[in-house]
Amino acid sequence: MTTIKDVANLAGVSVATVSRVINERGYVHADTRKKVEEAVKQLNFSPNEVARSLYKRKSKLIGLLLPDIANPYFPQLARGVEDRMQEQEFRLIFGNSDEDEQKEKDYIQTFIQNNVVGVISSTNYPHSSIYENLKIPVVFLDRTPLDSPSVFADGREGGRLAAREIIKRGSRRITVMQGPAHIKPAQDRFEGAIESIRQAGLDYRVIQTTSFSFNDVGLWADELFSKYGDTDGVIASNDIAAMAVLHEALRIGKKVPEDMQIIGFDDIPMSSLLSPGLSTIRQPAYEMGREAAGLLIKLVEQAPIENKHIQLPVSFIERGTTRKVNSDG
Amino acid sequence: MTTIKDVANLAGVSVATVSRVINERGYVHADTRKKVEEAVKQLNFSPNEVARSLYKRKSKLIGLLLPDIANPYFPQLARGVEDRMQEQEFRLIFGNSDEDEQKEKDYIQTFIQNNVVGVISSTNYPHSSIYENLKIPVVFLDRTPLDSPSVFADGREGGRLAAREIIKRGSRRITVMQGPAHIKPAQDRFEGAIESIRQAGLDYRVIQTTSFSFNDVGLWADELFSKYGDTDGVIASNDIAAMAVLHEALRIGKKVPEDMQIIGFDDIPMSSLLSPGLSTIRQPAYEMGREAAGLLIKLVEQAPIENKHIQLPVSFIERGTTRKVNSDG
Numbered sequence: 122m123t124t125i126k127d128v129a130n131l132a133g134v135s136v137a138t139v140s141r142v143i144n145e146r147g148y149v150h151a152d153t154r155k156k157v158e159e160a161v162k163q164l165n166f167s168p169n170e171v172a173r174s175l176y177k178r179k180s181k182l183i184g185l186l187l188p189d190i191a192n193p194y195f196p197q198l199a200r201g202v203e204d205r206m207q208e209q210e211f212r213l214i215f216g217n218s219d220e221d222e223q224k225e226k227d228y229i230q231t232f233i234q235n236n237v238v239g240v241i242s243s244t245n246y247p248h249s250s251i252y253e254n255l256k257i258p259v260v261f262l263d264r265t266p267l268d269s270p271s272v273f274a275d276g277r278e279g280g281r282l283a284a285r286e287i288i289k290r291g292s293r294r295i296t297v298m299q300g301p302a303h304i305k306p307a308q309d310r311f312e313g314a315i316e317s318i319r320q321a322g323l324d325y326r327v328i329q330t331t332s333f334s335f336n337d338v339g340l341w342a343d344e345l346f347s348k349y350g351d352t353d354g355v356i357a358s359n360d361i362a363a364m365a366v367l368h369e370a371l372r373i374g375k376k377v378p379e380d381m382q383i384i385g386f387d388d389i390p391m392s393s394l395l396s397p398g399l400s401t402i403r404q405p406a407y408e409m410g411r412e413a414a415g416l417l418i419k420l421v422e423q424a425p426i427e428n429k430h431i432q433l434p435v436s437f438i439e440r441g442t443t444r445k446v447n448s449d450g
Numbered sequence: 451m452t453t454i455k456d457v458a459n460l461a462g463v464s465v466a467t468v469s470r471v472i473n474e475r476g477y478v479h480a481d482t483r484k485k486v487e488e489a490v491k492q493l494n495f496s497p498n499e500v501a502r503s504l505y506k507r508k509s510k511l512i513g514l515l516l517p518d519i520a521n522p523y524f525p526q527l528a529r530g531v532e533d534r535m536q537e538q539e540f541r542l543i544f545g546n547s548d549e550d551e552q553k554e555k556d557y558i559q560t561f562i563q564n565n566v567v568g569v570i571s572s573t574n575y576p577h578s579s580i581y582e583n584l585k586i587p588v589v590f591l592d593r594t595p596l597d598s599p600s601v602f603a604d605g606r607e608g609g610r611l612a613a614r615e616i617i618k619r620g621s622r623r624i625t626v627m628q629g630p631a632h633i634k635p636a637q638d639r640f641e642g643a644i645e646s647i648r649q650a651g652l653d654y655r656v657i658q659t660t661s662f663s664f665n666d667v668g669l670w671a672d673e674l675f676s677k678y679g680d681t682d683g684v685i686a687s688n689d690i691a692a693m694a695v696l697h698e699a700l701r702i703g704k705k706v707p708e709d710m711q712i713i714g715f716d717d718i719p720m721s722s723l724l725s726p727g728l729s730t731i732r733q734p735a736y737e738m739g740r741e742a743a744g745l746l747i748k749l750v751e752q753a754p755i756e757n758k759h760i761q762l763p764v765s766f767i768e769r770g771t772t773r774k775v776n777s778d779g
Contacts, residue, residue, distance in 0.1 A: 167559060182560065190528060191719065196520040196546075203546065212560045215544035217525075217532065230496060231511065231541045235564045335719035364723040371725040390520065390664035391720060394693040396700040 123166045132160035183417065184232030186216045186225060186242040192333055192361065193389040194406055195243065198262060201410020202241055209418055220303075220332070222246050229255070239417045245303050258420035262413040264305060270420060270429040272413040274404040276306040279435035280313025283356045283384045283402050286437050288321050290444045292354025292382050296326045296345055298366075300358035301333065307358055310386060310402075314356050330358055338365035346373060353381050360385035360392050363399055367442060383442040397441025405433050452495045461489040512746065513561030515545045515554060515571040521662055521690065522718040523735055524572065527591060530739020531570055538747055549632075549661070551575050558584070568746045574632050587749035591742040593634060599749060599758040601742040603733040605635040608764035609642025612685045612713045612731050615766050617650050619773045621683025621711050625655045625674055627695075629687035630662065636687055639715060639731075643685050659687055667694035675702060682710050689714035689721050692728055696771060712771040726770025734762050 125143075129136045134153060141149050142157040149157075160166070185202055187195045199215065206213050214235070216228030225244060229251050232240055239258045247264050261271040287295060297314050300307025318325045326349050330341045342365040345355065357363035363385030367377060375381050377397060385392060385401035392399040412431050419426050454472075458465045463482060470478050471486040478486075489495070514531055516524045528544065535542050543566070545557030554573060558580050561569055568587045576593050590600040616624060626643050629636025647654045655678050659670045671694040674684065686692035692714030696706060704710050706726060714721060714730035721728040741760050748755050 167563070182564070190519055190525040191522065193520065193522060196525075199519060199546065203548075212556065213545075214560065214564075215546070216542075217528065217544070219529075219532075227541065231543065234496070235511070235543075335723075339723075361720075361723075364720060368723045368725050368727075391690075391693060394664075394668075394690075394697045396697050396725060398697075 123164045125166075127164055128157065128160045128166050131164060132156045181211045182235065182237045183211050183213050183414075184216065184229070184235075184237040184240045185213050186218055186228055186232075186240065186244060188218050188220045188243050188245060189333065190215075190217045191335065192359075193391065194359070194387045194404070197389070197406035198243065198410040198413075201407040201412075202262075202414045203410075205411040205414035206418075211414075211418065218244070220245055220301075222249065225249070226251050233257070239421045241413050241417055245305070258417060260413045260417045260420065262409060265430075270416055270426075272409050272416060272431045272433070273306065274409060274433050274435050276309030276435075277313035277316075279386060279402040279404070280310035280315075280356075281317040282313075282435060282437050283310070283386065284314045284317035284321070286400075286439075286443065287354045287356060287382050287384055288318070288323065290378075290382055290446055293323060294326075294349075294352050295323065295354040295356065296328060296349050296352040297356045298328045298330055298341065298345070298358040298362050300362075301331050304333075311358070326352065330362065333359055333361055335361065338362050339369070342366045342369040346370070355381065355383045357383060357385050360387045360389045360399060360401055363401065363442075364391075364395065367395060367397075367399065378442050378444045382444060385442075388438050392438075393440065395442075400440045400443040401438050403436045403438045405435075409433055452493045454495070456493055457486065457489045457495050460493060461485045510540045511564065511566045512540050512542050512743075513545065513558070513564075513566040513569045514542050515547055515557055515561075515569065515573060517547050517549045517572050517574060518662065519544075519546045520664065521688075522720065523688070523716045523733070526719070526735035527572065527739040527742075530736040530741075531591075531743045532739075534740040534743035535747070540743075540747065547573070549574055549630075551578065554578070555580050562586075568750045570742050570746055574634070587746060589742045589746045589749065591738060594759075599745055599755075601738050601745060601760045601762070602635065603738060603762050603764050605638030605764075606642035606645075608715060608731040608733070609639035609644075609685075610646040611642075611764060611766055612639070612715070613643045613646035613650070615729075615768075615772065616683045616685060616711050616713055617647070617652065619707075619711055619775055622652060623655075623678075623681050624652065624683040624685065625657060625678050625681040626685045627657045627659055627670065627674070627687040627691050629691075630660050633662075640687070655681065659691065662688055662690055664690060667691050668698070671695045671698040675699070684710065684712045686712060686714050689716045689718045689728060689730055692730065692771075693720075693724065696724060696726075696728065707771050707773045711773060714771075717767050721767075722769065724771075729769045729772040730767050732765045732767045734764075738762055 125136055125139050129139045139157050142154050203213055218225035241260050241262050243263045247261050261269055265271050265273045299311045328341055328345050338361055355366050363383050367383055370377050370381055385399050388401045388403035392401050454465055454468050458468045468486050471483050532542055547554035570589050570591050572592045576590050590598055594600050594602045628640045657670055657674050667690055684695050692712050696712055699706050699710055714728050717730045717732035721730050
């Protein structure tokens with residue numbers, strides 16, 4: 122294994138000088154710095170990050186907490202964060218909280234104990250004491266505590282948009298799937314949807330769901346059809362729930378979109394691969410990830426920040442589970 | 451912030467004693483240990499993991515490298531690893547290599563520099579020098595270098611099984627999608643499939659693909675139908691590719707499974723939510739993750755190991771994209 126002494130020998134300088142270069146501390150002449158950097162490169166020397174971070178109290182490591190990597194929405198967020206971080210040579214470690222508050226605390230603890238310089242958290246528990254006591258910057262992603270830096274999509278407008286589009290296309294007996302109560306963005310979009318349905322003077326039915334997991338969505342789809350078999354329009358809590366509704370509708374012989382329209386939420390990558398393709402409200406997940414990373418980098422580097430709440434727009438993606446406008450609407 | 455001194459004061463012992471308890475090093479009387487542990491708990495004291503691991507040279511942190519978290523197969527693996535690790539209080543940090551060798555090296559470096567005690571890697575580059583030089587145990591997951599501890603499914607048998615099942619159900623003009631050349635399990639299943647097709651005395655056509663990404667699968671589905679429009683059976687390289695083929699088949703008016711049967715690979719969670727449901731070869735991803743974690747824990751704890759190559763069986767999951775046996779076969 123290469124040691125700092127090998128680097129010093131090759132560069133023809135003292136160990137202390139190599140240390141100053143590596144730790145970016147104290148004065149080193151530019152020529153000397155260059156020699157050391159070349160020796161580091163040539164020997165493929167990797168200083169022990171732990172020792173370095175103890176000394177410098179500074180790493181370029183960021184912790185990213187996701188609530189559920191099995192939901193294809195979150196890997197898109199993660200990719201955005203990762204790509205943006207990589208541009209400035211920050212590295213990322215992930216934790217998957219599984220929407221469990223204790224697991225989340227454990228991961229944040231792990232991040233801190235490994236000297237991350239900042240955290241991006243898609244948490245359902247932004248008011249948890251663990252965030253309050255953190256001494257490093259946190260950006261909340263896809264979750265919106267009012268007082269902290271955050272990046273999110275306009276969920277309420279997304280709900281309104283889903284309702285307007287499905288009504289415009291002729292649905293009159295609409296069922297709205299209400300996402301898990303502890304997931305704030307799911308509640309925002311639910312409230313937006315019923316706001317627009319009420320404004321249109323229509324009635325609506327609600328199916329309450331308690332998770333977004335693949336194991337459960339089939340059950341709620343069953344419940345929907347057994348309770349509200351005459352429904353002609355479903356606003357799903359997300360694309361996974363919409364997939365389950367579409368599957369069940371086709372299985373029992375409904376025609377989609379003729380008998381029943383379905384609108385999802387998120388626009389996960391597989392939405393376009395369904396048959397018919399899923400109409401949905403798109404959240405710009407990749408861009409949200411990039412924005413959160415950009416905001417956190419600014420916080421870490423103590424750069425000036427114009428806006429610590431970044432809201433990105435949602436949009437309606439028209440595919441095959443909704444009818445063409447004007448043909449029925 | 452709570453310090454080790456606060457803990458010592460509350461427990462009525464010296465700082466050195468607290469240190470011995472925390473670092474599980476040297477003799478401490480059981481009663482004293484209990485007092486310290488209670489003080490730690492009461493003060494919610496979290497010793498700096500970095501300082502601890504420097505001192506003890508031992509953490510309970512594991513690094514898990516995944517090639518692509520956007521492919522829903524990998525979050526299932528990750529969940530298995532996580533659940534098993536948690537049972538023995540190991541913690542996990544993730545890296546997502548995006549099937550890029552340089553990114554993979556960077557993540558392994560990050561893991562090491564943060565003093566992980568072991569690595570689980572779903573790598574496409576198991577022979578990379580970075581693994582050779584690691585001084586901590588590595589378990590390869592879903593990838594099978596012959597000389598290193600590994601957990602994998604029987605991909606070749608999976609390929610054979612897909613071919614046997616599709617032939618038994620009447621397909622005669624079969625197209626096999628060959629996965630990316632650098633992904634060994636994809637090549638195994640490809641070779642298994644053509645082996646069984648040849649044994650049945652049938653001809654076959656091949657579509658070569660270079661990635662599993664959602665952005666690209668649609669193109670290969672297009673290519674398949676424009677080149678081999680008369681094909682009556684598709685063995686897809688994985689479930690995502692199968693989804694794209696199913697989507698395109700239905701779009702151009704083919705009846706599935708009457709005109710064309712499709713078999714996927716993996717059994718990702720959304721396979722059952724497609725319409726018709728996707729018939730596929732199941733890899734027991736969750737169980738594979740658990741086995742890999744169990745094997746790594748044994749290696750870390752230097753426990754005796756009976757078998758360092760754990761192969762799990764694959765199975766045929768019959769859904770709606772294949773015909774009932776005996777009706778056409």
